[in-house]
Amino acid sequence: MDGAEMSIYARMKGAEPLLSVRNLSKFYGSRIGCADVSFDLYPGEVLGIVGESGSGKSTLLSCLAGHQTPDEGRIAFDGRDMIAMAEPERRRLARSEQAFVHQSPRDGLRMGVSAGGNIGERLMAVGARNYGAIRETALDWLGRVEIDGARIDDRPSAFSGGMQQRLQIARNLVTAPRLVFMDEPTGGLDVSVQARLLDLLRGLVRDLGLSVVLVTHDLAVVRLLAHRLMVMKSGHVVEQGLTDQVLDDPQHGYTQLLVSSVLQV
C-alpha cells in the first residue's frame, strides 16, 4: 500500500489525523502573516502548500514546526496540543518524531561536521552512545540517499548542492520521524538534480509512510509529490483539495492564474 492509498484508507476509516490545524493566524504587527488556516493531515499523506512569495506559506510552515508562535488557533500533533506544550517536550518532538528540511542545506546541515556526524547528531541527541552502531546507521542512510559510503568522513562543504540536500534529508529521516516539514526542498537545484531528488523523496515517503507538509512555489513538485494541495494568497487559503483536482480544474481566480503561468516546454 503506498502513501496515497494509506492516507485515503486512514481518512475513510475515520482514523485520527496526525496533524490537525484549526483557525491558525499569525500577524506581524498589523500585517497578516497567515490568517484562519485550517486543515487535517493524515498518516502517510503529503500536503503541498503553494503560493507566490509573501503569500504566507513559509510563515505557516514555521508556525507548524514550532519555530514561531501563532497568535491565534490550535495545532494538534497526534492529539497533543503543540502550542500549550512546554518547550523541552516540543524540542524533543522536533528532533524525534518530526523533521524539518530547509531550502538551503546550509541552514539544515552542520557544514563543519562530517557527513556521518551530521546523520548521527539526531541519534546522539536521543541518547545513542555506541559509536559503531551510529556509524553503521549513518552508512545505511548514506546508501539510501545515494551518497557513496566512502564519503562518510567528508564534510558537506565538499559536496555538490544536490548531495548536500540529500544529506540533509538523511540527517532528518534517521530517527524515523512521522511528520516532515519541507521548505522548497528542490529550490536552487538544476532540473536533472531536482528530478533525482524528487524521485528519492517519493520513494522515501512511500517506503516510510511519512506524512509531509511541503511548501513550494513549483507546481511540478507538488504534482509529483503531494496528495493534497493548499493554495495561499495574501495569507489566506484560497483553495484546497486533491492535487490533481486543484491543478486540473482550478476554481479560484488566483489558482487559475498560477496554473496558467507555468511555462509549457
Added chain:
Amino acid sequence: MTSQTSLRETESYNFAYLDEQTKRMLRRAILKALAVPGYQVPFASREMPMPYGWGTGGVQVSAACLTPEDRLKVIDQGADDTTNAVSIRKFFQRTAGVEVTEATTGATLIQTRHRIPETPLTEDQILVYQVPIPEPLRFLEPRETETRRMHALEEYGLMHVKLYEDIARHGEITNSYAWPVMAEGRYVMTPSPIPKFDNPKLSDNPAVQLFGAGREARIHALPPYTKVVSLDFEDHPFVASKADHACDICGSHESYLDEVITDDQGGRMFVCSDTDFCGTRSAALAAERG
C-alpha cells in the same frame, strides 16, 4: 569620612583587592553555582590588574573566598614557581596579607591553572580553577543564546557529535585536556583545561571546587562529593592517560608528567608536573636513604 580613613584608602587596598560589594556579588554567584553543580552563573567580572587569560576569573573567585586566616597556594600547570603562580601569590600577599605556602596539605585555598594537585584534597580546602572558556559547547555552537538553551533543555547531542568527529577523523577522542564532563547527571561542563588524567579526581572530591572565567564572566562549581562523569561512547570509553614513564627526579609512576627537552641532541626527561608532590616525595626518599 575622616581625613585619616581617606588617607588609609589611598595608601593600601581593601582586603584581597576587591571592594566588599564586589566580593558580595561574587559570593552570591558562587553560592548559586554550588547549588546547581556545573551550571554557569554569570557575574559582573571586574577589571583586574592583570591581563585576561592570566587568571582574572580565578583571582576574583579567590578574592571572594579568602579570609585573613587562610593559607594560600597558587599553582600553574602544577608548578608553584612559574611566572603566573608567583605573580598571583605575590598579589594576594600584598593585597590580603595572607600566609602563603607551597605545600598542598598546608593550604586552605589553592588557586590552580590547568592541574589538580596529586595529593588528595580534604574537606577543609577550596580549589579555585582559572578557566579560559567556560562553555563546553562554544566551538560547536557559537551563539550564546543557543548554548544556554541547549543547557536548559539538556540537549547535549552536539557534544557527542564532537566526540564522534574525533573518532571518525583520528580513530580516538583526541582531547588530551578539557575533556567534557557531566556534573551530577545534569549539566555538561568543561573542567577548565586540566589534562584528562585529572578528570577522575573531579568526581567525589571532598574539597569545594570553584571555576572562575574572568573574560567570559562566568562562574561554575562542584560542591564536595559531586558525581562527575567524563563523556564517552560505550565502545570508545574514557581512559585517563599520562606519559608511560616514571618521574626522572622522584621516580613516581602515579603522577602526571611533563616532558622536558634538555638539549639540542634530542635529550629529554620526564618530571612530575606537580612540583610540591615531586619535592615532598624526593625529600622523603632522601630521608629514607639517610
